[in-house]
Amino acid sequence: MPGKLIVDEIEDSGGSSVIGRKNAIINGNFDIWQRGTSFTATGYHADRWNTTVSGTGTTTISQQAFTIGQTDVPGEPKYYLRIAKSSGVSGASGADVLSQRIEGVRTFAGQTATLSFYAKASEATTIDFFLKQHFGTGGSPSSDVDKTPTGVSVTTSWQKFTVTQAFDSISGKTIGSNNDDYFDLIMRIDNGSNASVDFAQIQMETGSAATTFEKRPIGEEISLCQRYFCKSFPLATTPAQNVSPGFMYVLNYTGSGTFSNYTLFPVEMRANPTLTFFNPYATNSSFRQWNTSNDYAVSTSSPVTNAIQNFGIGDQSGVTGGHLNWTADAEL
Secondary structure: OOOOOEEEEEOOOOOOOOOOOOOOOOOOOOOOOOOOOEEOOOEEOOOOOEEEOOOOOEEEEEEEEOOOOOOOOOOOOOEEEEEEEEOOOOOHHHOEEEEEEEEOOOOOOOOEEEEEEEEEEOOOEEEEEEEEEEOOOOOEOOOOEEEOOOOEEEOOOOEEEEEEEEOOOOOOOEOOOOOOOEEEEEEEEOOOOOOEEEEEEEEEEEOOOOOOOOOOOHHHHHHHHHOOEEEOOOOOOOOOOOOOOOEEEEOEEOOOOEEEEEEEOOOOOOOOOEEEEEOOOOOOOOEEEOOOOOEEOOEOOOOEOOEEEEEEEEOOOOOOEEEEEEEEEOOO
């Protein structure tokens, strides 16, 4: 049965958050930006959030800070996300897309769920929603099961919006075995012609009514993000080559002239991640020997979900330690 759509603009009544972990969205408050705070290309930016850039012109995705004491968005949030288009073409062909893939296609299956968020724009515009069930590699059906609610109209003032949708059961379906099934929240923004759109406090929860935004402890929110992306850099440092300090390692001799070490990820990741290495003192992805300016190529066996296994350098018996940075990406 098709789900019943309810689109509504409401005023937030404030009050305390419901006890528990009701929000399926991670980083809906846009507090965590491990990759950086300003982007101009398709990809991940604020943790767990992906933007697909479309059309002509330049799109900038950036972290923005609320003025302390503002009351337009309750709960004293610190940040919001802005997607700004310049010199673009209006209409769907120029629209950018903001999305988050929620791990597990069982999420909201056979239930009614409500999306709520705050938004404003530099000029009146619309946001359209696409809600998808993806059954993963080898799953059935192989194509996504879509719900396509109508959009909401955004003005130049902060407003709270809710979108309520009933989802079909996944009885009779097959979930793939690669741990890459998910529920997809997609928001298409008609920002084609020199418009910016701001988002704050995005929440998706079971039930037919929106409740007050759940603000989880910052340490918990960071850990949730690190399941999908983590790094050796300090939290506020954008990963890059030639950015120190580097994580320091003592290498252990493993035979055949090979020295290696391993490092634990801060949490167990969703799947074996893709690793990228960074030299803290040069513009290459090499390992920097301590107390020298010598760089050595890094090799690694396949990482597992909780540790980088046996990374190191081969045939360099005089190198006993040094510095290296890394990122690990296990996004859906």
